[in-house]
Amino acid sequence: MAVKRKRNRLLERIPKGGEVRLSKLDVLLDVPPEDFDQRLQEILQVLDRKEIRVVPDPVPPRPSLKEPAFFPMGGAYAQEVLSLPRLDREGEYKVARRYALVRARFFRALEKAGIDPEKEKDVLASFQCREVPRTPEGGPQVCPRLVKVVGPKEALRVRERCREFNQVRNEFIEGCLYIVLLTLSGFRFPGVARDDLIQEGNASLFRAVDRYDWRKGVRFRTYAEYWIRQAFLEAVYNQSRTVRIPAWVQKATRRIRKAQAQVAGRMSPGEGEVAVAEALGVDPGKVETTLRDNRKTVSLDWEPAGEEGGSLKDRLAAEGDASQAAEEEERSALLPQRIRELLDTLPPREKLVLQLRFGLDGEETRTLTEVGRRLGVSAERVRQIQANALRRLQEPGRRKRLSEFS
Numbered sequence: 046m047a048v049k050r051k052r053n054r055l056l057e058r059i060p061k062g063g064e065v066r067l068s069k070l071d072v073l074l075d076v077p078p079e080d081f082d083q084r085l086q087e088i089l090q091v092l093d094r095k096e097i098r099v100v101p102d103p104v105p106p107r108p109s110l111k112e113p114a115f116f117p118m119g120g121a122y123a124q125e126v127l128s129l130p131r132l133d134r135e136g137e138y139k140v141a142r143r144y145a146l147v148r149a150r151f152f153r154a155l156e157k158a159g160i161d162p163e164k165e166k167d168v169l170a171s172f173q174c175r176e177v178p179r180t181p182e183g184g185p186q187v188c189p190r191l192v193k194v195v196g197p198k199e200a201l202r203v204r205e206r207c208r209e210f211n212q213v214r215n216e217f218i219e220g221c222l223y224i225v226l227l228t229l230s231g232f233r234f235p236g237v238a239r240d241d242l243i244q245e246g247n248a249s250l251f252r253a254v255d256r257y258d259w260r261k262g263v264r265f266r267t268y269a270e271y272w273i274r275q276a277f278l279e280a281v282y283n284q285s286r287t288v289r290i291p292a293w294v295q296k297a298t299r300r301i302r303k304a305q306a307q308v309a310g311r312m313s314p315g316e317g318e319v320a321v322a323e324a325l326g327v328d329p330g331k332v333e334t335t336l337r338d339n340r341k342t343v344s345l346d347w348e349p350a351g352e353e354g355g356s357l358k359d360r361l362a363a364e365g366d367a368s369q370a371a372e373e374e375e376r377s378a379l380l381p382q383r384i385r386e387l388l389d390t391l392p393p394r395e396k397l398v399l400q401l402r403f404g405l406d407g408e409e410t411r412t413l414t415e416v417g418r419r420l421g422v423s424a425e426r427v428r429q430i431q432a433n434a435l436r437r438l439q440e441p442g443r444r445k446r447l448s449e450f451s
Contacts, residue, residue: 056091064098067143067213074142078260081142089150098205099147101212122243123226132220134264140217141259151203151210158199217254224266225250228273235277237284242277249276297335300325387438387446394420395434402431 055073059065076084092099132140155162225246235242253269282295304324322329384405388396401419404410413424413431420427437443 056088056095056097059095059097061095062097063095064100065092066100066102068102070099070143070146071139074146075139078262081145081260085146085149088146089153092150093153099150099209101216122240126222126226129219129222131223132217132265136220137265138259140213140220141257141265143213144217144254145259147206147209147213151206154199154203154206158203160203214254218251221250221254221265221269222247224269225273228270228277231274232277232281235281237280241284242280245276245280246273249273301332301335383446387443390443391434391437395430395437398427398430399434402427 055069056065070088073084073088074081091097152162225243229239229242229246232242249272250269253265253272257265257268259265301321304321307324322332325332388399388405391399398416398420400406400408401411401416402413411419413427417424417427
């Protein structure tokens with residue numbers, strides 16, 4: 046009863062349309078988790094009835110701090126984050142209770158204005174995540190889209206509740222940004238740019254702030270570190286390779302490598318995959334497939350080619366030229382044999398005409414008249430026989446025999 050009288054005196058002393066600092070409400074919000082919802086509704090009723098604005102405490106000046114040793118990357122961003130005041134265990138619970146208050150008040154104003162935060166996210170996006178400047182008269186300027194939806198009076202109320210919500214949310218986030226840097230220190234060689242990992246971690250931190258429930262008894266740092274680490278791992282799995290490998294393949298490979306190290310001392314040569322499969326309880330073919338699919342890419346321009354110097358690209362190019370020359374030589378030696386086999390499929394007279402006309406099988410090249418004189422026919426008849434023979438060679442079954450030489 047004494048606490049209730051104190052709460053009533055604190056809020057009733059504030060005039061209608063006045064304002065109260067969040068630090069003044071901490072004593073009212075400091076209740077056991079099972080009583081928090083009821084206390085929250087009581088405070089919201091008084092604040093809404095008297096139209097009291099909730100304002101944050103003045104921000105203290107940021108001290109100039111040196112970067113601690115746990116974070117290996119310097120830079121302006123790290124210096125700025127590490128200069129922010131951090132929330133300890135009690136600070137996390139205190140700001141989380143404040144956040145629950147302003148969030149409930151903001152959503153309550155939306156519901157009174159006829160806006161469902163879950164169904165009309167496009168409306169929220171028009172005013173929730175950006176600062177709206179003030180008018181020359183000093184009053185808050187309301188987003189025009191919001192005015193069209195709910196009207197000027199309700200829009201002004203929603204705008205004020207949104208500003209309260211964003212101020213507390215930003216305070217919560219700024220006090221916990223160091224968690225991203227602290228978690229990143231455990232990733233020594235991630236294979237992904239650290240700035241990209243910081244962005245992924247910050248996005249995960251923002252989601253953790255919105256989903257955190259202090260009444261579960263878990264510290265926010267413990268809760269956020271888990272989701273930030275998951276964001277780091279997902280970024281490493283998806284961005285660390287030139288050719289993306291599915292995350293489940295990379296995780297399976299890690300288990301296989303670990304099993305290989307465990308059975309390395311007791312397996313015989315040639316039974317490595319079988320021993321690993323037995324240790325993991327999977328099929329040996331799956332172990333082989335996983336290791337084959339998880340092969341790494343190699344830079345041809347930078348990979349050294351041995352003691353003789355040069356890059357692997359140059360060596361492969363030279364070997365490729367030599368291999369191509371050998372292949373061309375082999376094909377050139379094989380071509381006459383294939384031609385003889387193809388000519389054997391023709392009638393004898395057509396085969397002889399082609400041999401004499403094109404100088405095949407050691408014959409000299411002859412004109413139509415010379416071939417006709419040898420066969421005892423006219424030059425026109427030789428031309429007809431030649432055309433008929435070439436037409437036969439164009440048939441798919443015969444043409445296929447020389448396709449590899451084309």
